[in-house]
Amino acid sequence: MRNQVIVREQVTARWEEHLPGLLGRLEVPAQGVVQVGAHRGQEVAAFTACGFRRLVMMEPNLDHLSALREQLRVHHLAAGLPEPADGHLPRVVVAAAAGQRRGRATLNITPYDKQSSMLEPLQPMAVVRQVSVPVVPVSEVQHGCNVLVVDAQGAELDVLAGTDLDRLRLAVIEGSVSARYNGGSTLDSIAAHMTAHGWRSVASWAHERPGVVDVAWLAPEPAR
Structure with missing residues (x-):
């Protein structure tokens, strides 16, 4: 029997627009967020509006780092939020892909670069350069963060394999109904991984692109 994503809420919308309300409803504090696939920092303003004191942005495409740092400056730095606890830096840019272990890998850059991936894209997507x-595991950079956001274009399971889920409370993970990359994960395979670790889906947001969904996952309550 396939592991299917069971969601309490599914709407066609940008997930970040609903993040403040979701955090409040689930009573998850806006402590720190690790974003895998930060791209040009399009969600930095939303993270700042939530009140996250610490942002760890992972992005392997060097072409995007200048815009990403500018978004951090314009929104997060300018907001004047309190410093993170335990001496952690408020803003960190990790110029690397996230994976199970440290090393190097090939980034496949597509014409529409938000579909670029560490995996080979399936047709009709094409690769314009490599x-x-x-590659750095999330576990090495997630200190001071309780929320994970993953946009890894098919490499989600590799990202999760290098993440210490026990130190997180909430994860928002993009997935697709069918694989769009060679060996890529799907909504079902992501759900199998998360439910095996005791996490449960609490919301989802369908993209305008058919078959692509962001799913919010809540960690199991810690043992008392």
């Missing part, structure tokens, strides 16, 4: 990039 770049060797460093």
Whole structure:
């Protein structure tokens, strides 16, 4: 029997527009967020509006880092939020892909670069160039963060394999009904991984692109 994503809420919308309300409803504090696939920082303003004191942005495409840092400056730095606890830096840009272990891998850059992936895209997507990039596990950079956001274009399971889920409370993970990359994960395979670790889906937001959904996952309550 396939592991199917059971959601309490599914709407066609940008997930970040609903994040403040979701955090409040689930009583998850806006402590810190790790974003895998931060791209040009399009969600930095939303994270700032939520009140996250610490942002760890992972992005392997060097072409995007200048815009990403500018978004952090314009929104997060300018907001004047309190400093993170335990001496953690408020803003960190990790110029690397997220994966199970440290190393290097090939980033496949597509014409529409938000579909670029560490995996080979399936047709009709094409690769315009390939770049060797460093790979760093999320577990090495997630200190001070309780929320994970993943946009890894098919490599979600590799990202999760390198993440310490026990230190997180909420995860928002993009997935697709069918694989769009060679060896890529799907909504079902992501659900199998998360439910095996005791997490449960609490909301989802369908993209305008058919078959692509962001799913919010809540961690199991810690043992008392």
